[in-house]
Amino acid sequence: MSSTPTRPIYLDYAATTPVDERVATVMQRYLTVDQLFANPASRSHMSGWQAEQAVEHARRQVADTINADPREIVWTSGATEADNLALTGFMRANRARGRHLITSIIEHKAVVDTAKALASEGVEVTWLKPGNDGCITPTQLREVMRDDTALVSLMAVNNELGSINDIKALAEVAHQFGAAFHTDAAQAVGRIELDVVAQSVDLMSLSGHKAYGPKGVGALYVKRDPSLRIEALIHGGGHERGMRSGTLPTHQIAAMGEAFALAQQYSLEEQQRITHLRQNFLNGLQQIGGVFLNSPADNAVPNIINVAFDGVEAEPLLMALRDIAVSTGSACNSASVDPSYVLLGVGIPRRLALASLRFSLGRYTTQDDIEHTLHVLAHAVDGLR
Ligand SMILES: *Cc1c(COP(=O)(O)O)cnc(C)c1O
Numbered sequence: 577m578s579s580t581p582t583r584p585i586y587l588d589y590a591a592t593t594p595v596d597e598r599v600a601t602v603m604q605r606y607l608t609v610d611q612l613f614a615n616p617a618s619r620s621h622m623s624g625w626q627a628e629q630a631v632e633h634a635r636r637q638v639a640d641t642i643n644a645d646p647r648e649i650v651w652t653s654g655a656t657e658a659d660n661l662a663l664t665g666f667m668r669a670n671r672a673r674g675r676h677l678i679t680s681i682i683e684h685k686a687v688v689d690t691a692k693a694l695a696s697e698g699v700e701v702t703w704l705k706p707g708n709d710g711c712i713t714p715t716q717l718r719e720v721m722r723d724d725t726a727l728v729s730l731m732a733v734n735n736e737l738g739s740i741n742d743i744k745a746l747a748e749v750a751h752q753f754g755a756a757f758h759t760d761a762a763q764a765v766g767r768i769e770l771d772v773v774a775q776s777v778d779l780m781s782l783s784g785h786k787a788y789g790p791k792g793v794g795a796l797y798v799k800r801d802p803s804l805r806i807e808a809l810i811h812g813g814g815h816e817r818g819m820r821s822g823t824l825p826t827h828q829i830a831a832m833g834e835a836f837a838l839a840q841q842y843s844l845e846e847q848q849r850i851t852h853l854r855q856n857f858l859n860g861l862q863q864i865g866g867v868f869l870n871s872p873a874d875n876a877v878p879n880i881i882n883v884a885f886d887g888v889e890a891e892p893l894l895m896a897l898r899d900i901a902v903s904t905g906s907a908c909n910s911a912s913v914d915p916s917y918v919l920l921g922v923g924i925p926r927r928l929a930l931a932s933l934r935f936s937l938g939r940y941t942t943q944d945d946i947e948h949t950l951h952v953l954a955h956a957v958d959g960l961r
Contacts, residue, residue, distance in 0.1 A: 584899040585945045589938030590735050590763060590880050591903055595831065596788040596838060596939070603790060603831035606630060616824050617815065627826045634833025638795055641836040642761075642780060643771040650796045650806075650816045651829055655762040658781035658796035659686035659729075661809055661820065662758045666727050666779065667699050669807040673754075674724030680704040680712050682921040683731055684760055686781075691729070704730075708923045709872040710739025714749045721753040728755050732770070732780075733763040736905045736918040736934055737871045738880030740768055744775040751776065756804060762786050762794075766839030767847065767877040772797055778804055782836075784828065788939060789835030793828035796820075850937050851878040853946055857935065860950035864957055870924055870932055879937045882919070884928040888960045893933065896956035900949055902933050 586594075595603070606612045606627065616631045618624025635646040652658045667677060679691050681703050691701045702720045704712050712730055721728075728750040732743050747757035758779035764770055765787040772780060780797040784790050798806055798819065812821025858881070861867045866886035882905070885893060890904040891913060905916025906929075915929035924932070935949070 584901060585949060586901045587935045587937060587941065587945070587949065588901045588903050589941075590786070590934060590936035592785045592791060593788045593938055594940065595790050596835060598838060599789055599831050599835045602834040603827045606827035606830055612826065616826055617813065630826055630830045631824055634829045637833035637837040638782065641765060641770065641840050642782075642797060643773050644797050645800060648797050648800050650798055650819045651824055652794045652796055652820055653792055654794035655684075655760060655781045655783035655786070656686040656794075658783075658794050659684070659760055660690050661796050661806065662779040662781060663687065663690045663727065663729060664694060665806040665809055665819070666756060666758070667694055669805040670726050670756075674722075674726040676700050676702065676722050676725040677727050677729070678702045678704065678717065678720055678725060678755075679729045680706055680731075682706055682710065682734055682737075682918045683729065684735055684762070687729055687731070687760055706739075706922055709875065710734050710737040710922050711741055711875070712746065714742070714745040717746055717749045721749065721755065723753070725750075725753055725755040727758060729758040729760070732759045732761040733767060733877050734918065735763050736880070736916060737882055737922065738763075738876040738878075739872050740875050740877065743777060747776045747778075763877065763880075765836060766843040767879065772799065784832035784835060787835050787839045789832040790828050793825060793832045795832070846939060847878060850941070853937055853941055853943065854878045854881060856943065857881060857937075857946050857950065860946070861953075864950075864954050866961075868928060870919055870922070870928075881935045881937070882932060883935070884924065884932040885957050886928065886931060888931050888957055890931055890933055892960055893956055896960065897952060900952060902935050904933055906930065
């Protein structure tokens with residue numbers, strides 16, 4: 577028997593992570609009148625220079641996490657903006673290279689909706705369909721590459737399934753055909769190895785709040801290469817080498833830098849701990865019966881576990897879980913519930929997609945959390961069947 581926990585159990589780390597205490601401590605240094613609150617773009621006084629130093633320190637921390645040069649990091653408001661800047665900024669700046677964009681049907685909405693918007697301004701989009709392991713293969717990509725393909729955008733880790741794309745192999749195919757390669761790595765930081773040089777990535781989207789940093793900050797890695805131009809979407813003071821204007825939020829940026837430095841430092845140990853919790857959770861689910869794993873059994877990050885409970889609808893199950901924060905990938909419209917486009921995209925039948933929940937584990941998940949969740953789940957599923 578597991579004891580009743582004192583706070584709600586949080587198993588939704590793929591939606592957002594809490595800010596690590598050590599990160600929050602750093603963040604607090606850049607806000608009030610006695611601190612380094614100055615505008616990092618102020619060049620006429622010491623306070624401004626100190627704020628700028630904090631921003632540049634964080635730029636190096638983020639760059640180090642992905643083996644980039646600090647000059648290749650462009651701060652944004654999150655991975656959503658980074659995805660928009662990568663796709664739209666690149667396609668607009670490189671009209672001469674071609675008007676063909678390749679992506680997949682299970683990308684995050686920040687990529688899917690941006691690609692759709694680009695289609696309405698004359699970009700031709702090819703939508704790849706992954707296998708049921710959630711991956712796009714290099715062969716599949718090679719088959720749709722064209723002379724006028726300017727950009728390929730495929731995510732590193734899928735946010736609903738946890739599936740991992742071989743971005744190195746995919747980037748190589750893109751390059752063979754003279755196209756640039758973008759990857760959304762929001763879910764990958766601290767979970768898989770990221771190395772923009774070894775993986776030959778040209779553009780990479782990052783988010784602070786998926787890696788124990790704050791919400792509202794992210795970055796786009798833009799490879800330093802004269803042939804890699806990006807047109808700004810936000811115009812203003814010419815910050816970030818003209819690619820993204822706006823006063824830099826020193827506290828957010830310093831915090832994201834610290835969070836990424838911690839991710840680099842702790843990821844292996846943390847991943848082993850979470851892999852162990854995942855195994856215990858999967859074993860427990862097995863006991864419930866009629867449970868299907870939507871996430872690939874291997875080649876997936878251990879913290880994301882997407883499962884279908886046959887014969888149960890996800891919405892009432894979610895209600896029955898009360899104090900346990902998990903998510904369905906479904907979208908609630910005015911009249912009905914649409915199953916997750918990602919689950920349908922990897923061939924999960926509609927019936928099972930509507931019976932699916934995503935459990936995502938993280939830094940503060942304990943064995944007690946897992947046991948309590950399994951206990952509540954067993955009762956809830958029983959009651960609903
Ligand atoms: C969360 C997430 C985003 C959006 O990031 P924000 O920083 O919240 O804008 C984009 N892509 C993936 C894969 C994500 O998981």
